[in-house]
Amino acid sequence: MTTLMSLQDLHRAFPVSGGMFRPKRMLHAVNGVSLDIQRGEVLGIVGESGCGKSTLARMLLGLMPATAGQVRFDGEDITKIDRKQLARRVQPVFQDPYSSLNPRQTLLDLVSFPLKVHGIGNAAQQRQRALEMLDRVGLPARFADRQPGELSGGQRQRVAIARALVMRPEVLVCDEPTSALDVSVQSHILNLLVDLRREFGLTYIFISHNLAVVEHIATRVAVMYLGRVVELADAATLFRAPAHPYTQALLMSVLTPEPGLGIPDPGLGLAYPDPLNPPSGCPFHPRCAHRLAQCDRVVPQLQSHQGGAVSCLLADAPPAAALSS
Amino acid sequence: MAAVLSPSSCASTPALEVRHLSVDIGTGHGTVHAVRDVSFSVDPGQTLCIVGESGCGKSMTSLAVMDLLPGSARRRAETLRVGGQDLATASRRTINALRGERMAMIFQEPMTALNPALTIGDQMTEVHRHHRRSSAAEARERAVHLLGRVGIASAAERLGQYPHQLSGGLRQRVMIAMALMCDPDVLIADEPTTALDVTIQAQILRLLLDLQRELGIAIVLVTHDLGVVARVAHKVAVMYAGRIVEEGSAAQVFGQPRHPYTRGLLRCIPVPGRTAPGGHLGIIRGTVPALTGELHGCSFRERCEFAQPLCETAPPHRSDAAGHAWHCHLEKDAAMGAER
Numbered sequence: 043m044t045t046l047m048s049l050q051d052l053h054r055a056f057p058v059s060g061g062m063f064r065p066k067r068m069l070h071a072v073n074g075v076s077l078d079i080q081r082g083e084v085l086g087i088v089g090e091s092g093c094g095k096s097t098l099a100r101m102l103l104g105l106m107p108a109t110a111g112q113v114r115f116d117g118e119d120i121t122k123i124d125r126k127q128l129a130r131r132v133q134p135v136f137q138d139p140y141s142s143l144n145p146r147q148t149l150l151d152l153v154s155f156p157l158k159v160h161g162i163g164n165a166a167q168q169r170q171r172a173l174e175m176l177d178r179v180g181l182p183a184r185f186a187d188r189q190p191g192e193l194s195g196g197q198r199q200r201v202a203i204a205r206a207l208v209m210r211p212e213v214l215v216c217d218e219p220t221s222a223l224d225v226s227v228q229s230h231i232l233n234l235l236v237d238l239r240r241e242f243g244l245t246y247i248f249i250s251h252n253l254a255v256v257e258h259i260a261t262r263v264a265v266m267y268l269g270r271v272v273e274l275a276d277a278a279t280l281f282r283a284p285a286h287p288y289t290q291a292l293l294m295s296v297l298t299p300e301p302g303l304g305i306p307d308p309g310l311g312l313a314y315p316d317p318l319n320p321p322s323g324c325p326f327h328p329r330c331a332h333r334l335a336q337c338d339r340v341v342p343q344l345q346s347h348q349g350g351a352v353s354c355l356l357a358d359a360p361p362a363a364a365l366s367s
Numbered sequence: 368m369a370a371v372l373s374p375s376s377c378a379s380t381p382a383l384e385v386r387h388l389s390v391d392i393g394t395g396h397g398t399v400h401a402v403r404d405v406s407f408s409v410d411p412g413q414t415l416c417i418v419g420e421s422g423c424g425k426s427m428t429s430l431a432v433m434d435l436l437p438g439s440a441r442r443r444a445e446t447l448r449v450g451g452q453d454l455a456t457a458s459r460r461t462i463n464a465l466r467g468e469r470m471a472m473i474f475q476e477p478m479t480a481l482n483p484a485l486t487i488g489d490q491m492t493e494v495h496r497h498h499r500r501s502s503a504a505e506a507r508e509r510a511v512h513l514l515g516r517v518g519i520a521s522a523a524e525r526l527g528q529y530p531h532q533l534s535g536g537l538r539q540r541v542m543i544a545m546a547l548m549c550d551p552d553v554l555i556a557d558e559p560t561t562a563l564d565v566t567i568q569a570q571i572l573r574l575l576l577d578l579q580r581e582l583g584i585a586i587v588l589v590t591h592d593l594g595v596v597a598r599v600a601h602k603v604a605v606m607y608a609g610r611i612v613e614e615g616s617a618a619q620v621f622g623q624p625r626h627p628y629t630r631g632l633l634r635c636i637p638v639p640g641r642t643a644p645g646g647h648l649g650i651i652r653g654t655v656p657a658l659t660g661e662l663h664g665c666s667f668r669e670r671c672e673f674a675q676p677l678c679e680t681a682p683p684h685r686s687d688a689a690g691h692a693w694h695c696h697l698e699k700d701a702a703m704g705a706e707r
Contacts (some may be wrong), residue, residue, distance in 0.1 A: 084645075090564040091535075194654055195421075224420035224591060229635035229648035236645060251564060254594075258637035258644055281639060295565040297594030298638055301617035305572045305598055314534070314564070 046116065046212065046245055047079040047102065053110035054097050058318060069317050071097040073269030074111070076344070081212075084239065084246040086260030086277065088253060088292065090314050094269040095249045099217045102247060104128045126160060133206035137218035139198030143190040143205075149176060150186040153204045160209065175204040179234060196227035200234070207238065215247045220255060232259060253296045257281050265289045268317060268325040275350025285352040287332045324355070332356055381408035382552045382585030383432070383470070386446035390427045393439045397659040401427045401440070403609040409585040409602070411552065414576075416596040416617075417589045419606035420632075422655055425589045428606070429555045432587070433472050434462050450552045468498040471546035475558035477538035481530040487514075487541055488526030495548045506548075513544040517574055536567035543574065550582065557589045572599060593636055597621050605629050608666035609658055615691035625685070625693040627671045665696065673697055 054072040072094040079085055087095045100106040101113060104120050113120045120128055136142045143152055154172035157163060163171065173183055179200040190198050199219065206214055216235070220228040236259065239246060250256050256263060256277075263280045265273040265288065273286040284290045291308040309331045315321055321328050327337040334355055344353040390402035402424040409415045417425045431442045434454065447455040449469050454462055474480040482490055491513075492506035501509075507526065514522035517540040530538055539559060546554055556575070560568035576599060579586055590596060596603055596617065603620040605613040605628065613626040624630045634649025642648060653670040656662075665671070668678035677696045686692035 090566060225593070225635045226420060226632060226651040229650050232637070233647045233650065236647065253565065254637045254639060257639050258642060258648070261645075277644065292566065295569045297565075297569070297592070297598050299593040299597040299621055299633065299636065301597045301600075301621050303598060305569055305576060307573065308566055308569055310566050310570075314567075 043080040043082065045078040046081040048114040048117075049075050049077050049079075049098075049102075049111070050114065051076050051111040052098070052101060052108050052113065054094075054101060054106065055109045067318050070269050070320070071317070072101065072108075075266075075269075075271050076111075077264060077271060077274060079213075079245065079247065080262075081245055082243060083262055084248055084260045086256035086263040087247065087249045087266060088251065088256055088263060089266035090251070090292075092268075092314060092317055093266040095266050096217055098266070099134070099215050099247065099249055102213075102215050103132055103134050105134075129156075129211075130160060130209050131211050132213040132215060133209070133211040135199070135202050135206050135214060135216045135219045137221050139190075139195060139202050139222070142202055143198055145190050148187050148189055149181065149193075149201055149204075152190075152201060153208050156205065156209050162209070172204075172208055175208045176201070178238075179204045179207075180230075194227070195223050196230060199223060199227075199231055203231075203234065203238070207242065210242065211244075213245045213247065215249075217249045218251070219248075221250065221252065228255070235259065253293065254298070265292065268315065268320055270325065270353065271344060271351075272326065272354070273350065273352045274344070275348075275352075279348065279350060283348075285347055285350070285357055286326075286354050287330045287356065288326050291329075291331075324353075380451050381448075382411045382413075382450060383587065384408040384446055384448040385428075385432060385444065388428065388431060388442070388444040388447065390424070390431050390436065391441045391443075392427075392437070393441070394659075400658045400662060401609055402431060403658075403662070405606075405609075405611050407602075407604055407611065407614070409553070409587055411585050412579060412583045413601040414579065414586040414588055414599050415602045415604060416600035417587065417604045417606055417611075418591065418593065418596045420591055420655070422658075423606040424609040425591075425606050426557055429472070429557050429587060429589050433466060433470065433555060435466075435472070464498070467494050467551075468549040469551055470553040470555065471549070471551040472555045472557065473539070473542045473546050473559050475561050477535070477542045478530060480542060481538065483530055485529075486526065487528055487530065487533075491526070491541070491545045491548060494545065498549050509548060510544070513547055514541070516547075516578070517541075517544045518570075519544070535563055536571065539563060539567075539571055540574070543571075543578070547578065547582070551584065553585045553587065554579075555587045555589070558591070559588070560595065561590070561592065568595075575599075593621075593633065605632075608656055610666065610694070612667065612695075613693040615689075615693075619689065619691040623691070625691065626667075626695050627673055627697070628667045629693075631670075665694070 052072055052075045055068045055070045057066040058069045059066055089095050101108055150172055153176055154168045157168040157171060173186060181200055220231050248260055260277045262276050264271045267288050273289045284293055291310050294306045295308040310329045323338040323340055324342050327333045337355060340355060342353040342355050344351045347357045386406045388402060388405045392399040392401050405428055407415060417428060419425045430436050436442055444455040449465060488510060491510040495501050495506040495509055510526060511522045514525055519525055519540055560571050600617040603617055604611045607628045613620060613629045624633055631651040637648060651670055656666055664679040665682045668674040682694040682696050684694055
């Protein structure tokens with residue numbers, strides 16, 4: 043595998059008003075993320091609301107500059123790559139297909155628009171390519187003149203995928219692509235994404251709060267907490283033997299459709315911390331069931347651990363001690 | 368223990384009984400038959416989960432029970448009984464007196480259900496003062512008690528805060544505490560954890576189940592999340608196109624689903640250990656039918672892999688001795704044999 047994108051100590055901070063007469067404070071949405079995205083993989087990014095996963099997605103797309111660190115695409119700093127050039131290689135699929143499609147355009151216009159912007163082919167070729175892509179995502183030619191308002195949520199998400207793929211990008215950044223859809227529609231979209239990846243040799247960055255979906259589609263998973271990656275491992279390992287106490291709690295919270303098991307207690311007594319006022323030491327320590335005395339002082343670094351990486355002081359301890367509850 | 372807390376908690380009377388409920392909504396394109404002849408009942412201390420996808424009528428059913436339907440909707444019901452009192456024929460005054468007191472509702476997005484301009488305390492005490500004619504001090508005392516009960520620290524200070532000052536999980540706890548102010552018999556929860564993170568979802572569901580055990584409340588939980596249903600339901604009602612197509616215990620509906628729609632739905636979700644990672648999930652072809660105009664036969668027939676000419680006629684009600692019921696022309700054995 044070769045590295046396609048490389049995130050190097052990436053930061054993004056937002057100034058937040060503290061109130062009328064108070065100074066602005068900084069919210070560190072992404073706080074030092076370093077990871078490599080391999081060509082052809084499906085990198086799942088999971089974590090609770092506010093962990094920075096969507097901010098990270100926007101930076102990967104070049105839609106938001108980093109406040110520190112950089113994103114490299116094929117070795118090149120993306121701030122140095124022309125926006126249009128980058129858009130040909132990295133494309134987004136967002137959560138809400140109702141707000142991401144212009145309601146006044148026909149599906150053919152929507153999907154051929156990127157080709158027009160980039161001046162690829164003449165009008166007839168653009169039309170042909172857009173029709174082919176629409177057909178590929180399951181919207182045959184009779185849909186071409188319809189508008190998004192005439193479509194169901196699942197069909198709109200198909201249009202969004204067709205529009206993202208019409209320029210044959212290498213990377214698709216999917217931010218909660220099926221979260222707004224019913225389960226029977228979600229399975230169609232997930233199947234489509236699985237097939238398209240194989241067919242076009244795509245790399246996906248797949249952001250979702252639905253861990254069962256991530257387990258299904260991802261080949262590798264990054265777990266984020268308060269702007270940092272706390273665990274990174276291939277999907278099978280992460281879901282079988284999570285190393286970070288946060289990953290363990292997160293996986294325990296998942297409600298699989300198995301009657302009789304009751305509601306688990308993930309042991310995360312406290313709510314998600316205020317990102318404006320993050321805890322000292324390990325950001326997870328106030329909620330951690332396994333914290334050590336030094337966890338409120340020592341910031342753990344992401345270190346390699348059983349083929350993946352984990353940032354926890356416990357990771358160096360024997361796994362039995364770390365996992366016993 | 369539950370019997371001490373509420374007069375209607377004797378096992379023979381359901382806390383909520385709904386018979387032949389229908390909701391029609393007038394639109395510019397004709398009448399939408401959103402809920403069609405739905406019947407169910409919930410006993411004190413039990414949870415009924417109404418599960419289905421967008422537009423199946425599950426939310427309309429809960430709003431119809433609470434008499435909170437939009438103005439364009441018309442409700443018909445043969446029986447709509449809360450704690451033995453029939454609401455189907457009751458006056459608006461009677462219904463208003465019961466709503467908030469005997470039955471309460473919590474919604475998906477507490478931010479839109481709470482008034483942003485009023486403090487938590489004002490909103491919580493209002494219900495109690497109105498229904499119980501209590502003094503401000505009494506109502507406040509109850510509010511502090513309940514906020515503590517739903518796990519909110521420094522409850523007295525929280526009363527002076529506004530909804531926007533709380534996180535989503537805390538707001539949902541406030542909604543639950545508010546719904547419990549008058550000690551209702553029936554709690555209707557419409558997607559109560561859908562907007563929350565999985566970690567907070569588990570906490571809120573545990574809280575609801577603890578309160579139910581303690582207070583003997585009957586809960587109607589409306590959701591699209593099959594994982595939630597499997598874990599909390601005593602009884603499950605699967606809705607499709609305005610009708611309940613299958614009903615039974617969680618073990619029956621998840622273990623031996625009878626209706627082709629239920630079986631299709633269960634095959635669509637990725638389940639670790641059961642579905643192959645990166646493989647294909649099950650699908651249900653086609654889309655939900657429009658619920659306007661004259662409807663006949665089984666509404667699922669156009670998407671059903673077992674559809675036959677007979678499905679143009681109304682599907683029979685089938686059931687087994689254990690209380691598992693479904694509406695389908697398929698013989699039980701044929702349906703099960705086709706599986707695997």
